[in-house]
Amino acid sequence: MVCAEQIAVEVAYALPERQLILPCTVPAGATIEEVIRASGILQQFPGIDLAHSQVGVFGRLVSLADTLHPGDRVEIYRPLIADPKEVRKRRAAAGKVMKKGAAAAGEET
Numbered sequence: 726m727v728c729a730e731q732i733a734v735e736v737a738y739a740l741p742e743r744q745l746i747l748p749c750t751v752p753a754g755a756t757i758e759e760v761i762r763a764s765g766i767l768q769q770f771p772g773i774d775l776a777h778s779q780v781g782v783f784g785r786l787v788s789l790a791d792t793l794h795p796g797d798r799v800e801i802y803r804p805l806i807a808d809p810k811e812v813r814k815r816r817a818a819a820g821k822v823m824k825k826g827a828a829a830a831g832e833e834t
Contacts, residue, residue, distance in 0.1 A: 729753060732795040736764040738773065740803070745769055757782075757799055758789035766801070773801055 729752040737746045749764040757780055767773055779802045781787055793799065 732793065734760055734793050734796065735798040736761055736766050736801070737798055738766055738770055738801045740770070746798070751793075754792055756789065757787060757791050757793065760793060760799055761789075761801065764799075775801075777804070778802060 731750050732753050732755075733748065733750050735746050735748055737744075739745070745766065747764045747766055747769075749760055751760050751763055755763070758775065761767065761775065761780070767775075775789065779786055780789060781800045781802065782791075782793065782797050784800070
């Protein structure tokens with residue numbers, strides 16, 4: 726009987742109030758989706774919808790069909806609640822208004 730080579734990886738998911746990294750040993754050549762399902766993280770966080778979630782390995786977006794290397798950390802990302810570009814625009818606009826207001830009040834800028 727020949728055993729398939731096993732590799733050690735991690736699966737990570739985080740909510741604002743709870744974060745979890747699960748170590749997992751899987752056969753070499755396992756897909757990211759297989760590793761996520763084997764890790765048990767979907768039972769820990771039933772709100773994860775793999776069909777609509779982006780996944781990555783060490784911060785680089787990947788596909789559920791990609792395979793892993795020993796030591797990789799699979800990360801399941803939550804959907805963004807705000808567009809980062811819009812947030813930066815609003816922050817920049819608010820900064821300009823504050824600077825104008827400070828100058829009008831006689832303060833140096």
